[in-house]
Amino acid sequence: MAQNTKQVILQELKQRTKEFVFTNLISFTANEISEQMNVSRSLASYYLNDAFKEGLIIKINSRPVIFLDKEALEKEYRIKLEQLEFYDLDEFKDYLQTHATIEDAYEDIVGAKRSLSTIIKQINESLVYPPSGLPMIIFGEKGTGKKTLVEKIYRKNMKNAQFSKNTRFIHCELSKNSVAQSRLKLFGNGDQPGEIDKYEEVVLVISRLQFSDQLFQEQLNRIIESKKNTKTRSTIVRLILLSDKNPEDYLEDTLIRNIPVFVRTPSLAEKSIEEKEEMIIAFLKDEAKKIEKQIFLSNACLRALVSGEYEDNFIGLRSTIQLMCARALQDYKDGSNLNVHTYHLPKDVYRTLEITSNENVVMIDVENYSKSDEIEFVFDYFEQILKLFDKQNLIEELSNDAKRVFDLLIEYLSFKHRIQPESIQDIETSLALVLDAIGKHKYINLPVRISNSLAKLLYIDDMYTMSLKEWESKNKSEIEKAIARLKNDFANEYRLMREIAKTIEMNLEIPLNQMLQIMIVIHIHYYNLQAAHRDIFGLIVCHGYSTASSIADAVNTLLSSYVFDAVDMPLDTTVDEIKEIIVERLSDLQKQNKVIVMVDMGSLEKLGKSLNEMINCTVGVINNVSTRLALNVGNEIMQKHEIETILEKVSDDSKASYTIIESKKKDTILFTAEDGVHLAQRMRDLFAVSLPSDIDVDLEVCDYAQLITTGSTYEKFAKSNVLFVTGTSSPNKEVDNFLALEEIISGKHIDLIMQKLNKHLDADGFNTLLRNLRKNFTLQNVVSYLTILNPEILLANVSEAIDILQMQLQQEFNGNILIGIYIHVCCLIERLVTKSEIKERAQLDVFVQEQEDFITRVKDSFQVISKRYNVEMPISEIAYLYDFIQADSLSKHDELLDE
Structure with missing residues (x-):
């Protein structure tokens, strides 16, 4: 009996520890647990201390003593507890902050490492910003998880002892008819204190701020103003405002200026396919717990849920899943499993289902479902390709092996993963047009099936965006090694791949990941072996718009081969600038390659020696390029003659001459x-x-x-x-x-x-x-362009500071000087905030001695800015402002003398 009671007490402590926060420590005392378990306090204390001696729980010797389950605590904080007894709560907090792993603290939030990573960081930093956080507005469409985010971040900070143990979380949701009532309840009225005044420290969250009226906003403004002066308010208030609409559409300007942090949450439609699937599976797991059944979902049903559109975002998605499960429950009342099919979907979601004829029905076990398992097959193929580059085999053998693995990957995506043709039809058509255009322009062979292969891999990229980025990061060195090998051994193909990648990104707005780049290089080489074996590269460099391109295109068309690349240079480009651009263009060449550079100005012949030294390959330079001369050179290159033979022959055949024409300014x-x-x-x-x-x-x-x-x-x-x-x-x-x-x-x-x-x-x-x-x-628009800071808030603070400065100096700034000071001070603040302030100024020590009064007045005037942006005005910046004001005064004096 005693053993059973002890087990029950320890099990209760484990469950409580899973919900441990520093605000409810009384729940972890022997007295509280004894009352809950209906046993005597002395017996509960005996069992708890006995478990402590056994190393099962930790003990904090505060008053009263606090007990926590060791295993639950280690799991929650990702920590190995070497110390089991602590003198007091402060020692325990220090230990957690020193040893706990918190980089994955928000892993239970879907999208924490993806679309919400920056948002979580902003909210967390604003919430814990000393001394009492920064007021913030989180806005986004209804149902985008604003309140859930705040609650989870608050709880995590409480677990990590970032706030006082007396901190209370107060949430108020406004509606059209409850604003006045909510205002009185929260903030009180006259002698009657509000709810926030009952505690030492609160995290105040106001939902649906769009319903607030002027009086409510004025009260919020007073709260924020009182945060600046802690003497006027005893309660520390960390303020978070949640809005379903853009706050700039309805908030008072005075309130907007006082809120430095604005965060927008993305809608469900803006989420990646990968995140949508994670959210759907998370909702289904919640439903499985409620109905106490194991849910199996058809793959077609999952596709329909991912592509569906939902009112109120995640709220609508959750409602759809609940309705779907309720319908399925009517068909499967008995048994421990619940099978969910497409006919259980609401009609509006069912209509979004893509009809396919070659997909088998697969029932997905929701509880054990892991999307990463599917992408792992793709990563396995990628890793096979990267391993080929570790071997010291011949490049041709490596290329053929890599092509074979890529073919196996595409076969897997076609027949195992079963990417539906309808899913990639549009992107495949667009890719075919891009590759066809480049193929004709560069005279390379790119089969139609490459467009299909690329489209499938881009589809996978879209589905598993973050998983792919994580894999690329993990395999960064291996990928860079593979690309470096291709860049060295397949220089021409690598250069063509970069142009293809650039064209795809420009026209389709889709960047190619590095594995796709490797694939394109391999395929260009495989299907263009004859061109790849050419060891002389031709480059035409001309001044003027499209001059070199026109000559290169004409010659390549006449020869039906990609012989020349082109560089079009602006007319005022210097020789050194031309050299840098040519070196950059030729940097991908193999060391054994040879280059014939055809230029339009004789003075560029001197480039040959410096180019040779910089790119370490044989370089021949021909001046006075023309279409006829380039055609002769191109024909000789295709005949695979030696570079010396080509240069001698075309020099004898050509009566080339040149004239340098001064370019017009x-x-x-x-x-x-x-x-x-x-x-x-x-x-x-x-x-x-x-x-x-x-x-x-x-x-x-x-x-x-x-x-x-x-x-x-x-x-x-x-x-x-x-x-x-x-x-x-x-x-x-x-x-x-x-x-x-x-x-x-x-x-x-x-x-x-x-x-x-x-x-x-x-x-x-x-x-x-x-x-x-x-x-x-306008002044505000210029400031918004010149600085990264909020222009309205910035100008309001600068205006206040300059008004004070004018009174301090007993000098009135008018006209252009006032606008100029506004601009200079706004830029000055940005420099201070970004820690790029001006640090040097001639005779700064003299300035300090002679202008002590001016320095003091400026510092006094800029106190409001220093406090808001947490910056100090350095003497160098004050001297800079002094020089500007003095320059204007001298300018006015000169104007008076001229009159």
Whole structure:
């Protein structure tokens, strides 16, 4: 009897330990367990201490003493408990945080390693951000698992002792008619405290925020504001708001500005096939537990559930599965198994079922179902291919063996895995068109069945996206070894594969994984052996749009073979730049290959020696390329003559000569920024979208440091007709056609912009540009382009800081200087947040001595920003701001003197 009682007590403790969190420690005391088991406290304590001596449970000597089941705890925290007794809770927490494995902490959430990985990370980081978390909004369609995510992440953090043991989880779901009642219940009214005021620390979750009214939002705003000053509120509130709609459509601006974290959950339709199947199986396992039966699902039924569309996402999917199981239960009331077929599906889901004639009915055991078992067969074939590259066999033998394994894989997918033709019909047709176009253009043979094979492997990639990525990561070194071997021994085929991969991605928006790349190289080689054995590679390099391509296409067409590749160079490309591009193009060649480079300018003959040194192969350079000359060279290459013979023969036959024509200077607008090239690129992109159409003007970024140093002698001024330069700060007084970004925002020099672009735009074009500039170059839009931070919140904080700074300095900033300071400070904050602040400034020590008052005033003014973004204003950045303000003051002084 005593033994049985002890077993019952230990079993009860095991079940409780599985649900262990730091908020309900009383459940793990001898007194609580004795009451539950209806035994005396002394007897329960005796059995628990006896089990502790046996090494079955752990003991925490707090007051009262806490007992936890060792096995359940080890499984929950993925830990091997070497220590079984702890002085107090703090020691136990430290031990867990030091020894527990938490990288797979959310493995019970479907998609935790896939579509939800980034979202879980954002929610978790915001929730535990010191001292009391960051307020966040999680929004997405109804039924996308927002509340479930938050609950699981909260529980996991409680298990890992991230929160106080007194933390309480409070969830409130709003509705159209309950907003006022919920507000009073949560926040109280006057002297009557709300629910959140009853505890030291709470995680407050508000669902269906779209029903909130102005008063409710004002109360939330007060909660957030009080978080900034802990003296005004005793309760620590970690605030999470859940919304089925985009919060920007209905929330007050003041509340939006106070919430730094916005997270969107993906809909069911956005999930991969692999994740949908995992979710369906998880729901079916839940139903099996409820009805206490083992569920078997037909493979056709699973396909229909995956392809179905559901109202309210996972809610609709779960309802469909429950209805399906209920119908099946009517047919199979007796027995321990429940067989679910397609005729148990609701009509709207049944209609999505693809009809197939060559698939056998297979009943899937839901409880033991593991999708990874099926993909493992594919991985087995992949691994067989990779193992071939470990052997030191001849490349031709390796290629043939790899082709044979790929054929076996496709056969498996066709007859064992049974990929339905209807599932890949569209992608197969598109692939056939792409491969046919490339085959004709490059004069290579690519059989139609390659499109079918590729389509099947792409289908597998889509079904098992994350499993495939995990496998590729695990086998990264072996895959890279295989690709390096192919790149070296099958250089031409590898180059063609890259073009095929690029074309497929550009037209079908499907990237090819590395195993598919290996497959394409192997197949190109297998079906084009004659071309593969050619050891001279031809390359035509010309300045101008499509010049080299036109010559190469014409010659390849006349010879019916892919002899020449082409490089089209912009007219202002330097010799060094040409050399870099050619080297990059030829880097895939085997060392024993030889290259004939045909160029359009005699000065490029000198490339030969440097190319030879950089790519370590024999290089011949012919100048003054023409279609006729290239045809002669191509014919000689096809005859497999030696490179010396070819060069001598075509030189004797050709009366080639050349003339160097000075290229016309191109109209150009330059963009620069003292914060770096990336900021200048964002300015350029914003100006580009403002243009009404493609005009013959280059939009280029230039290095701010070089402009400071060189001024009007900057190389771009010599090579291009620079219409004007624009940026966040004037780099050099010698650059007389500089327009500050703030002047464009204020509209001060719109006439000058129009004048510079006069020959490129008609009247309608001018009106469109003017309209777009006014729309795009608003202060908020410019800030959103120039920084990664939320522009509304950022500008609100910057505005507050600048207002304080003006009062501190007793100086009013007007017009362009105010806009300029806004832009500079916004960029400054981004630099601080991204830890890329300006660290150098000439005579910084002198500045500190002379401008102590200015430094103090700036730091005081920027306290609100420092607290919000958790950054400190370094002296170098304060000096930078001082220089900008002083530069404007000097500019105004000069203007007064000129008057």
